[in-house]
Amino acid sequence: MKDFIFHNPTKIIFGKTALQKLSENASVYGKKIALTYGKGSIKQNGLYDKVMAELKGFEVREFGGIEPNPRVETIRKAIEEFRDFNPDLILAVGGGSVIDGSKLISAALHYTGDPWDILINSPAKPKHYVPLATVLTFAATCSEMDSFAVITNWETHEKLAFSRDEVYPKFSILNPEFTYSVSREQTAYGLVDAFSHVLEQYLTISENVMLQDRWAESLLTTMKENALTVLENPTDYHYRSTAMYSATMALNGFISMGVNQDWATHEIEHELSAFYDIPHGAGLAIITPRWMRVMKAEKLPKLAQFGRRVWGLAGDEDEMAEGAIQKTFDFFESLGIRMNAAEWGITDEHFPVMTGRLEERQVGEIPLTVKQIRAILTSI
Amino acid sequence: MKDFIFHNPTKIIFGKTALQKLSENASVYGKKIALTYGKGSIKQNGLYDKVMAELKGFEVREFGGIEPNPRVETIRKAIEEFRDFNPDLILAVGGGSVIDGSKLISAALHYTGDPWDILINSPAKPKHYVPLATVLTFAATCSEMDSFAVITNWETHEKLAFSRDEVYPKFSILNPEFTYSVSREQTAYGLVDAFSHVLEQYLTISENVMLQDRWAESLLTTMKENALTVLENPTDYHYRSTAMYSATMALNGFISMGVNQDWATHEIEHELSAFYDIPHGAGLAIITPRWMRVMKAEKLPKLAQFGRRVWGLAGDEDEMAEGAIQKTFDFFESLGIRMNAAEWGITDEHFPVMTGRLEERQVGEIPLTVKQIRAILTSI
Numbered sequence: 001m002k003d004f005i006f007h008n009p010t011k012i013i014f015g016k017t018a019l020q021k022l023s024e025n026a027s028v029y030g031k032k033i034a035l036t037y038g039k040g041s042i043k044q045n046g047l048y049d050k051v052m053a054e055l056k057g058f059e060v061r062e063f064g065g066i067e068p069n070p071r072v073e074t075i076r077k078a079i080e081e082f083r084d085f086n087p088d089l090i091l092a093v094g095g096g097s098v099i100d101g102s103k104l105i106s107a108a109l110h111y112t113g114d115p116w117d118i119l120i121n122s123p124a125k126p127k128h129y130v131p132l133a134t135v136l137t138f139a140a141t142c143s144e145m146d147s148f149a150v151i152t153n154w155e156t157h158e159k160l161a162f163s164r165d166e167v168y169p170k171f172s173i174l175n176p177e178f179t180y181s182v183s184r185e186q187t188a189y190g191l192v193d194a195f196s197h198v199l200e201q202y203l204t205i206s207e208n209v210m211l212q213d214r215w216a217e218s219l220l221t222t223m224k225e226n227a228l229t230v231l232e233n234p235t236d237y238h239y240r241s242t243a244m245y246s247a248t249m250a251l252n253g254f255i256s257m258g259v260n261q262d263w264a265t266h267e268i269e270h271e272l273s274a275f276y277d278i279p280h281g282a283g284l285a286i287i288t289p290r291w292m293r294v295m296k297a298e299k300l301p302k303l304a305q306f307g308r309r310v311w312g313l314a315g316d317e318d319e320m321a322e323g324a325i326q327k328t329f330d331f332f333e334s335l336g337i338r339m340n341a342a343e344w345g346i347t348d349e350h351f352p353v354m355t356g357r358l359e360e361r362q363v364g365e366i367p368l369t370v371k372q373i374r375a376i377l378t379s380i
Numbered sequence: 381m382k383d384f385i386f387h388n389p390t391k392i393i394f395g396k397t398a399l400q401k402l403s404e405n406a407s408v409y410g411k412k413i414a415l416t417y418g419k420g421s422i423k424q425n426g427l428y429d430k431v432m433a434e435l436k437g438f439e440v441r442e443f444g445g446i447e448p449n450p451r452v453e454t455i456r457k458a459i460e461e462f463r464d465f466n467p468d469l470i471l472a473v474g475g476g477s478v479i480d481g482s483k484l485i486s487a488a489l490h491y492t493g494d495p496w497d498i499l500i501n502s503p504a505k506p507k508h509y510v511p512l513a514t515v516l517t518f519a520a521t522c523s524e525m526d527s528f529a530v531i532t533n534w535e536t537h538e539k540l541a542f543s544r545d546e547v548y549p550k551f552s553i554l555n556p557e558f559t560y561s562v563s564r565e566q567t568a569y570g571l572v573d574a575f576s577h578v579l580e581q582y583l584t585i586s587e588n589v590m591l592q593d594r595w596a597e598s599l600l601t602t603m604k605e606n607a608l609t610v611l612e613n614p615t616d617y618h619y620r621s622t623a624m625y626s627a628t629m630a631l632n633g634f635i636s637m638g639v640n641q642d643w644a645t646h647e648i649e650h651e652l653s654a655f656y657d658i659p660h661g662a663g664l665a666i667i668t669p670r671w672m673r674v675m676k677a678e679k680l681p682k683l684a685q686f687g688r689r690v691w692g693l694a695g696d697e698d699e700m701a702e703g704a705i706q707k708t709f710d711f712f713e714s715l716g717i718r719m720n721a722a723e724w725g726i727t728d729e730h731f732p733v734m735t736g737r738l739e740e741r742q743v744g745e746i747p748l749t750v751k752q753i754r755a756i757l758t759s760i
Contacts, residue, residue: 001621003395007551008388014638015383171387208618210605211626214598222591238588241381245638246591254634258394258625 001208001258008253010145011171014245016237018173019135022054025171029131030088035062036078036102038094042137045181051093051135061085066094069152069159069273069280070101072116078105079115089131089170095138095190100149103167106132119151119160129166135173138182139244140190140281142197142251144172152274159274174248176240184231187243188335189281191227194247195220195331196265196284203292203302204260204365213305215255220310222246224331231335262365265291268376271354278344285332286339290379292325294372341380351377381588381638388633390525391551394625396617398553399515402434405551409511410468415442416458416482418474422517425561431473431515441465446474449532449539449653449660450481452496458485459495469511469550475518475570480529483547486512499531499540509546515553518562519624520570520661522577522631524552532654539654554628556620564611567623568715569661571607574627575600575711576645576664583672583682584640584745593685595635600690602626604711611715642745645671648756651734658724665712666719670759672705674752721760731757 013021026033033055042048043064052060063078082090082105092102108115110128117124136144143149147168152159182190202216223246230239249255268291269283296303300321307313307324315323333339355373368376393401406413413435422428432440443458462470462485472482488495490508497504516524523529527548532539562570582596603626610619629635648671649663676683680697687693687704695703713719721727735753748756 001395001618001625003397005391005393005401007391011385011387012637013385015381017383021385208621210622211598211602211629214602215595218591218594218598222594225590238381241588241638242590245381249591257392258621 014174018175032088034087034090066101070097093135096141096143099143103149139247140193145252159270180235189279192281192285194250197250201256206259264364267363275350285337289329294375394554398555412468414467414470446481450477473515476521476523479523483529519627520573525632539650560615569659572661572665574630577630581636586639644744647743655730665717669709
């Protein structure tokens, strides 16, 4: 087990009654609330009205239209909208994209430079952050209980992440019912994203991490058991709550203490969706099994353990690893995801630029070689 | 899954280099440190000197002598010692008893009434708490990452718990090496305590808690696999770190989200050790399998699952439950613990008083009946 520091200060308010606790928790920060949301689905499904009803007595200014794969261009507009208002709290109502975008608003609202400064190398360090809270509507990213945000710059085709302790949400309201209206397709992408988050903290060469491995395997097993049932029963509280709870537990730091991590598949996917506006979960589904195959020799013992403990396979190490790769591919495909790049209109046109960037960023537990990156990209 | 709120703000600093981070983390709170510890083992094993070396530049006042099963009488003395000093931070260096006692100091130092007021029914609510931090020397209670403290009043033979959000340690330093000198016997009691904490969040009739069950089973499996090896290799970093890490994860709220809990065995043990000064872990080892037997009918499905998933048993529900009870007894006995009350000089003299108190406090997921309490006590 490696030395580590763990500190996750987010308060999670979970369940059917969670939204009733919004007002008391928000009022700790003040009376002026900057409400952020996405493309307007919360107005159609009634959540907007429910949130506003709980915010009686607060002064609310809103900014809608934060898109999937949130863009810095949009965040610049939100900051223009909110700067005079000087909110006490930003309340993000949405999924990972709305929350990620709102984290950049939190960091950049009182920063005088351009928000993109916070994402780039040698990033700017704002001095003041606006407290952030969330009402989650999509189970996937764990942005509701982490300090990360991923933002896209469409002008430069860059998709970069930033992390600051100050943008951990102060509190997050998780009512699984608020995900009932998420489409089957989007639900599937969320499941893949969360499953992939666990893999990236698990498929490593960490030593002496008996408990961490078992917790990761518990998540993977639960997610795979729950995935098809939640797709087939989108308004079942049990399945939706298991999906939501699992996704939050997958990336809140609980399973990453003292272990190596390997974020290569996420890094490769970010390159892919910086050029092609495909869903993050679809990109991950395509890349993950191909990454596993290219990395099989390096990751053999853990891939075999994954096969044995999660997929119930038997055999020698190579057989269990091979089986685990195939099971992972089949699992993603069974969720209805198109598993080949060509089906998404992805060609090899941008592969050289992507390869160069990935090589430069040194992605992976042991940084991927150019040869490995090419082998992965050409097999998707 | 039941509705829940989760919020654990403690920062965990874990590993061989953890103590080096004491000074920077303590200085956030100020320069005046009230140092608390137990019976002086930290002076013998060198930890006291290491801590003091890290606290150069701080003004330190100390109070030693907080005993196992910490007594309110001792805490009153500590408060006398520290009241004029007006510390910015209490730094508890020790195990669960020192930390629990220090939590009461944190709560009562600026409270004008008697500290015991904070433990009793309709408890006093102090307005100001002194921030608390810990350096852990014993893996068992998770007091280093929770808001609970258990205090004994030896005059009235009462052992009661209190919980306040304000006494979550601000940070806790966990270096497994600091537990190398813990005796085999005490290490075994710590293992039982932590194992029991998991059982009390697991052996319930909770529904739809797929992930929570698996995380609890991950802890139980890891603990049982690691227990004998850590006893036999007390200076092995891997085994000590697994024991320490598991004990913290067992009661920091991670596995209790959305589930029922059943603290009957802890409640019964508190009654036992309020009359007999036996180690908490020994009391739990004695009571737990007897409690399981009396509760077998009520807890049958979960006991069977415990048998199947943790102990690898097969058969019908009753066989797996029976097997799990026996395996639990054998496991505790294999750690060298005397498993019968008579071996500890415990007679039935105080059973009527204990039974009355337990009945009044309504202990258990479904409160234990007098008949059940008697059946448990007379079988220990």
